[in-house]
Amino acid sequence: MDKSRTDSLGMWRYGKEFFETAYAVKERALKRPFVPYYFLMGHSIELLLKSFLMLDGCSEVGLKKFGHNLDYLFDEAMKRGLPELLSVTLADKAVIELMNKEYATHRFRYIRTGMMTLPEIGSLEGLVFRLVNELEQPIANSVKSVSRQGG
Numbered sequence: 001m002d003k004s005r006t007d008s009l010g011m012w013r014y015g016k017e018f019f020e021t022a023y024a025v026k027e028r029a030l031k032r033p034f035v036p037y038y039f040l041m042g043h044s045i046e047l048l049l050k051s052f053l054m055l056d057g058c059s060e061v062g063l064k065k066f067g068h069n070l071d072y073l074f075d076e077a078m079k080r081g082l083p084e085l086l087s088v089t090l091a092d093k094a095v096i097e098l099m100n101k102e103y104a105t106h107r108f109r110y111i112r113t114g115m116m117t118l119p120e121i122g123s124l125e126g127l128v129f130r131l132v133n134e135l136e137q138p139i140a141n142s143v144k145s146v147s148r149q150g151g
Helices: 008-028 035-055 060-066 070-079 090-103 121-148
Strands: none
Touching (some): 008 035, 008 121, 035 060, 035 070, 035 090, 060 070, 070 090, 090 121
16 A cells, blocks of 8 residues: 555544544444444454554554454554553453454455344443544644654
8 A cells, every 4th residue: 555545644534534424324223233333343453453563653554464453553562652642451352353254254244144243332432532532633743843854
């Protein structure tokens, strides 16, 4: 991918929009989450974690090695200082692990029979809400800094 195609702000904005859309889908479905909701939430997490990694200097090409694996993205973000921007709990790690089990295998996109083990909705939405809100200012400041430098 060409670096000029996006930056951390663009990745963050899409992550925020997927979160907002997931919430709207859930509300439209009479507050009963279902597969499209979980797909949108998983994609939101993926994009938000990737926006943080880009903020920390990871290129789009560098992000490819993580694929759609939320566990790998989360672990890398933790190593690169995510806890300095956002309070991260063991429950957050459990949410990521549960989401990743189905998200990384594309189960939210393609039908496969059998039970799914999914995170509790409040914990899932709480984590994504915090990612959206706590990453917004550092990413916006980074983009402002780059544009002031003429980059």
